[in-house]
Amino acid sequence: MRTVDAAGLQIGDDQPPRIMGVLNVSSESPYKPSVFNSPDEAAEYVDRELIDEGADIVDVGLESANKKFEVLSAEDELDRLDTALETIESVSGDAIFSIETRYHEVAEAALDGGFDMVNDICGFADPKLPEVCADYDVAVAKMASPPDLERPGAIEDVDDIYDALELNGLTDKTIIDPAFGGWSEDKTIEDDRETFRRLREFRGYGHPILVSINRKNFLRSVAGRETEEALPVSLAATAMAVERGAHVIRTHDVAETRDAALIGNEFSRDRLRETIDGIAVEELDITTQREAERHLDRYNAADAAADDSVIRTFELTGLGVDSREQLLNTVGETPVTAVSGASDNALVLIGTPSGFKSLRRRITGDSSRLAATVERISERCC
Structure with missing residues (x-):
């Protein structure tokens, strides 16, 4: 498993779980406490509610990904970028700033303006976006999506999610995101639950994993909770996600999520990861045959090898x-x-x-x- 350097923040197996707090400068976003139009108010929120509470990364969204809203164009996003740039200039705390976008033009303008990394919710549907990230040598979160800039995350089956992450390849600093949530009408609660059960399989890419599960419906429905009551189920799932191999947790509830992530990290499986006389040894986190198959895909190994792996x-x-x-x-x-x-x-x-x-x-x-x-x-x- 590689370690990704995000502007000096190390993300990987040998690092603490990283917490990604959320700031929205889009009035359409459903979580109103994180939505701001004033850069000064936004910066105060980032300092007080995100960084001071333990956020390592601040993810700034320019538009809502809710499918009931029309998709903004790159030009529309660029019009909103000034607010985001003014905000990060006013923040006094120390964090990595991530711009959430699907367009390479917006990513480039944000990186030029002071952002540190990119969060692409359309999974490199814009083939120039990974090129920009590679040219700027920045970390990029890649959410599994179809090759369509208007349909972020609209994939249901776990195997299709895995295949979608291969769209337009991976940069050396890619962090993969299996796209939890109701991104399409066809995606069901059980689809998300199956993805969560099989989360370790995504480690087969050898890249760090980001999960965005905060108060998601597939968790709320287990306990019969509304969004406002769903913090406990989110925290339980956070600990489980980290134990299963997640490295970055995206959340609106920073302090609580940080604690849950630390618990998951503390009780994760103890595996051998050492360099001995120049030879790096990593005991792979494999508990099922399918997880073994994902890792062995990198070696073009036959299925028979996975049969003997667990x-x-x-x-x-x-x-x-x-x-x-x-x-x-x-x-x-x-x-x-x-x-x-x-x-x-x-x-x-x-x-x-x-x-x-x-x-x-x-x-x-x-x-x-x-x-x-x-x-x-x-x-x-x-």
Whole structure:
């Protein structure tokens, strides 16, 4: 996993989770406490509510991405940029300033005016935007989107999200964002939940991950909360997201989110990451075969390699004597390990996905119940 340098702020596995606070200079934005037209008032808000509360990055939005509003043109965004530039000039605190835009012209003007990084919610649909970021050598957050400047984040299936992040490539300083939220009419709560469950897969790109999950509907609906009541579910998800590999958390609730992120970081999996006599070693954060496949995609490796990359353990109880004997005899012909205890009707099976596939192929005979059980285990672990 690479570490991205965002104007001196290091973002990566060996760094604390970074908090991205939000400022909007767009009257359409739904979260009114973060919306300002006056640069002085905006700067005061940034200092008091974002930087003083622990924000490492301040993300400035020029327009609402809400699909019920018309998309602003690059010229429209440029007309609003002056307010953003005046604001960051008036801020007294220390933070990295990110401009949220989908246009390379706006990104370039913002970087020329003092911004430090770019947050592209259209995922390089403007192919010149990554070129600008590379030329200026700045970090850029890339949200998964179709190749359409008017449809940010409008992707549902997790595999399609993963593929969308490949649109127009990645710069050396790209931070990827899997696009949580109702960016399209077709995207469902369950789509977001599945993306969150599979968040570790996005580590396969080898780039830091940004998540924007603050008070999102896919979390609120779990507890039956309205937006105003949804801070607790956001904080729970923040800790989980960091534990699963997120590096930047975008939020309106800076202080609380920072604390939740630190908890997630403290209890993340302990993995080997060292350089030994010039050889860098990283134990990959892999818990499922699909996560392994994502990492191995970088090596154009065959699926068989992913089959051997994780170990799964299952306990079976309620086996009859014949089924237990058949299973023990068959396991000896496969890479699966069987551990039997004091109880004659219980076994623990330990193996890789490929091992359980091998066991499934070998289970035959009269015990259809056993065959169905092994079939289900093989499906589950693969």
